Amino acid sequence: MHSMRKFSYLLILCGILVILYPKANEWFNDWQQNRLVNEAEQSYRDSETPSNDAELQSRYAKVTQLLAEESTLDEQAQTEGDNSAQAQQEVGGDVIALIEINKIDLKLPVLEGATKANMKHAAAHMKETTPLGEIGNSAIAAHRARKTGRLFNRLNEVGIGDIITVKTKNQDYNYEVYDISIVEPTDVSVLKGNNKDSILTLITCDPLVNPTHRLIIHAKLP
Numbered sequence: 001m002h003s004m005r006k007f008s009y010l011l012i013l014c015g016i017l018v019i020l021y022p023k024a025n026e027w028f029n030d031w032q033q034n035r036l037v038n039e040a041e042q043s044y045r046d047s048e049t050p051s052n053d054a055e056l057q058s059r060y061a062k063v064t065q066l067l068a069e070e071s072t073l074d075e076q077a078q079t080e081g082d083n084s085a086q087a088q089q090e091v092g093g094d095v096i097a098l099i100e101i102n103k104i105d106l107k108l109p110v111l112e113g114a115t116k117a118n119m120k121h122a123a124a125h126m127k128e129t130t131p132l133g134e135i136g137n138s139a140i141a142a143h144r145a146r147k148t149g150r151l152f153n154r155l156n157e158v159g160i161g162d163i164i165t166v167k168t169k170n171q172d173y174n175y176e177v178y179d180i181s182i183v184e185p186t187d188v189s190v191l192k193g194n195n196k197d198s199i200l201t202l203i204t205c206d207p208l209v210n211p212t213h214r215l216i217i218h219a220k221l222p
Helices: 002-048 054-068 073-080 084-090 116-121
Strands: 095-101 106-112 123-125 136-141 163-167 172-183 198-206 213-220
Touching (some): 054 198, 116 123, 163 198
Parallel strands (some): 106 123
Antiparallel strands (some): 095 106, 095 163, 123 136, 163 172, 198 213
């Protein structure tokens, strides 16, 4: 009699589980779906943050460290000799553009990748930032060599409203300067975009001798 009662309870319990299973399964599926949606939304929010990538932050730190090095590029060039073949071997990036600023008689090749070798002879596009001409923030860095007119030596003479022309293989872009600032070397906010403008950010060291900060020129396409 006792065993029959236990068996009846077991049958009742099984029946309840059979009834509840579809609902429980639905609850579980909803929970999984919401969890995945939340993870995806968080991932998208992170990807929209300019300093989202520790990689970008780390890369910017390396670039500013390169800019902080003593500007003895001209002296090094004289010591090594003006050997274009040797210089070409030292360059590790492809030429992706030409940057021109008529106001300061600047015309420089832009290499892909802000490395020590590339920045020794040219301006360099931080490949971790937006491609040139696209919506976002495209950063170009160059040393502020001590020789007048070399690299970004005269960048401090650029003013609001001046035009910076970037010529690529496919198109010419005329950026207009709208903001000039001097910031701490760690201020990665200079690489922020606004999801609507094509921004160009030029980065170099400041002051010219014993630099402690970074001179930042922000320009955008009309």
